[in-house]
Amino acid sequence: SAAGTVSAQDVDALVQRHAPLCMRNLNDSLKYDKHLKHDGRLQFGLFIKGMGLSVEEALVFWRKAFSNISDDKFQKEYSYNVRYNYGLEGKRVNYSPYSCSKIITSNPPSTGDNHGCPFRHFSLPNLETRLLRDNISRTDADQILALARDKHYQLACTRHFEVTHPQSTARMDAIEHPNQYYEASKKLDED
Ligand code: SF4
Structure with a gap:
């Protein structure tokens, strides 16, 4: 789907209803642990990007999902990764969801x-x-x-x-x- 067609608040329901088991498993873990390790964030983050989440909505989604940490910690440790997935940091590659x-x-x-x-x-x-x-x-x-x-x-x-x-x-x-x-x-x- 085109970027910007899905908002952060829609992700959970859409994943539960339509996503394959790999992504429902990651979504369940994220909700349970309020965290995902790096490789899980990459796999799931690129998938929801492919669903049509813009980088702005992705940042809203992950900030809300990691509800146990401060804004400061989120900005320092995680927002870079989200922006990286969208090619806005690092090597500036517009990464595709994994096959x-x-x-x-x-x-x-x-x-x-x-x-x-x-x-x-x-x-x-x-x-x-x-x-x-x-x-x-x-x-x-x-x-x-x-x-x-x-x-x-x-x-x-x-x-x-x-x-x-x-x-x-x-x-x-x-x-x-x-x-x-x-x-x-x-x-x-x-x-
Ligand atoms: Fe299905 Fe592919 Fe996900 Fe495995 S990786 S659960 S085959 S969609």
Whole structure:
């Protein structure tokens, strides 16, 4: 989506309703911890940029999300990173949101990190728990888990899209990018 089409206050509801599991997981962690580590901020920050959040709204979003810290600390330690994502600091590259293959194959999360791809980086029991907690049926969860177990991570995510969007009649293209998942989900609401 074009920059400036989504405001800070809309992010949570839009992510909960339309984002893939990797980004819902980061959003949940951010709300729970009121913080995300650097790699999670990058993965999620570039994703919400791709949703259509301007840099001004991104700064509002992150300031509000990191509610345990002072304005001073936020300005000193975090606003640079947000502006960096938008190419306003450092190397001044207008960074793009990460693709699935980048998220799946590079920089795996360590303990305490929340970035990465749940279909690749969660243990199978944790993935199972999450799917069932999201009210995905036992049968559907088993199909998704089998794909993840066989290392077909993006197909697991594609199947996840299909079972969580039963109104989708067209055959889903394989998920290659978190923002593709998001846009396809959002479009179903608009149709
Ligand atoms: Fe996110 Fe891609 Fe993994 Fe789906 S396959 S959860 S969109 S990284």
